Amino acid sequence: MSQFRRLMLAVFGSGALAGLALFSVQHFTVIPLIQAAETYEAAHSNAAHEDEGWQPTEGWERTSYTALTTMLTGIGFAAMLFGVMALAGETINTRHGALWGMAAFACFSLAPALGLPPQPPGVAVADLHQRQIWWAGTVIATAVGLWFIVWKKRSWLCRICGVVCLLLPHLVGAPVANGESSVPHQLVRRFTIASVATSGIFWLLAGALGGFIYSRNYADPADSPTTYDSRVIKG
Numbered sequence: 684m685s686q687f688r689r690l691m692l693a694v695f696g697s698g699a700l701a702g703l704a705l706f707s708v709q710h711f712t713v714i715p716l717i718q719a720a721e722t723y724e725a726a727h728s729n730a731a732h733e734d735e736g737w738q739p740t741e742g743w744e745r746t747s748y749t750a751l752t753t754m755l756t757g758i759g760f761a762a763m764l765f766g767v768m769a770l771a772g773e774t775i776n777t778r779h780g781a782l783w784g785m786a787a788f789a790c791f792s793l794a795p796a797l798g799l800p801p802q803p804p805g806v807a808v809a810d811l812h813q814r815q816i817w818w819a820g821t822v823i824a825t826a827v828g829l830w831f832i833v834w835k836k837r838s839w840l841c842r843i844c845g846v847v848c849l850l851l852p853h854l855v856g857a858p859v860a861n862g863e864s865s866v867p868h869q870l871v872r873r874f875t876i877a878s879v880a881t882s883g884i885f886w887l888l889a890g891a892l893g894g895f896i897y898s899r900n901y902a903d904p905a906d907s908p909t910t911y912d913s914r915v916i917k918g
Contacts, residue, residue, distance in 0.1 A: 689900045690769060694762045697780075697893030702757025705885040706750045713881060716874040717803050720866045724805030727865035760787075761889045765897075777894040784890020785883075786829055792882040794825040794849070798857030801878035805866040809858030821852040 764787050768775055773783070795818050802808065831845030864871070 689897050690765060690775075692900055693775070693893040693897035694765050695758055696896045697765075697889045697891075698758030698761030699754045700757075700892055701761065701885050701889035702754035703750065704888055705757060705881055706753040708881050708884060709753075709877075710746070710749075712877045713874065716870060716877060719870060720803030720805050720874065723866045723870075727805070757885065757889060760791075760885075761893055763787075764886075764889060765893055775894050776898040777891050780890035780892070780894025780897075781887055782890070784886040784888075786826075786833070787890070788883050788886035789829065790822050790825045792879055792886070794852070795821045796875065796879050798853055800875040802871060803866055803874045806864045806871055807860040807862035809860045813858035817852065817855075817857050820855075824848045824852050 764783060765775065765780075768779070768783055773779060798821065799809075799814055799818060808814065825848070828845040828848030831841045831848065
């Protein structure tokens with residue numbers, strides 16, 4: 684159980700810290716762009732908004748709820764990241780954590796953004812169901828492709844299969860947006876860049892911090908290196 688406790692400490696510590704860092708950066712980069720986009724959306728929309736129920740008030744209450752939600756989301760993503768590393772029998776340390784974090788960034792943010800870039804309110808988007816299917820397929824295909832290219836390293840055939848997996852979602856093509864946008868193109872571009880960049884910061888921090896926390900919390904200095912024994916999960 685000592686390894687499991689260390690893993691949980693790495694998950695909660697890295698997820699909370701990386702989530703807090705993500706919130707802090709987004710508070711000064713992404714959120715102002717969202718507010719600007721909402722202004723354009725309101726100016727171009729004559730439809731009356733229905734009552735959406737309780738919402739936190741503007742100011743410290745909304746900021747606090749947003750920070751808490753971002754930290755909890757960060758813990759969830761960190762659990763997924765280090766859970767996969769543990770099941771793969773990967774050595775958990777700062778370097779490997781950062782590498783796996785960047786791989787997760789490529790799967791969950793960078794590759795999907797090539798077809799469906801993050802967009803602020805007021806921008807025309809494709810059908811939600813189609814976007815979800817394409818996003819999930821892109822994440823899976825990118826993960827499989829990276830696994831064949833980076834971790835397998837057995838033959839050129841594996842690498843070719845990996846490249847095919849990386850290209851396949853983009854060859855199929857993302858769903859096409861319908862409707863008109865009320866937000867200036869420059870603002871949309873800034874929002875996309877800021878969203879992808881802050882996501883990269885989060886994944887890099889989550890992986891590196893989790894690896895550091897895990898590798899620095901051994902009960903016995905004579906323990907084996909930082910490889911997590913996947914048998915702990917079974918027993």
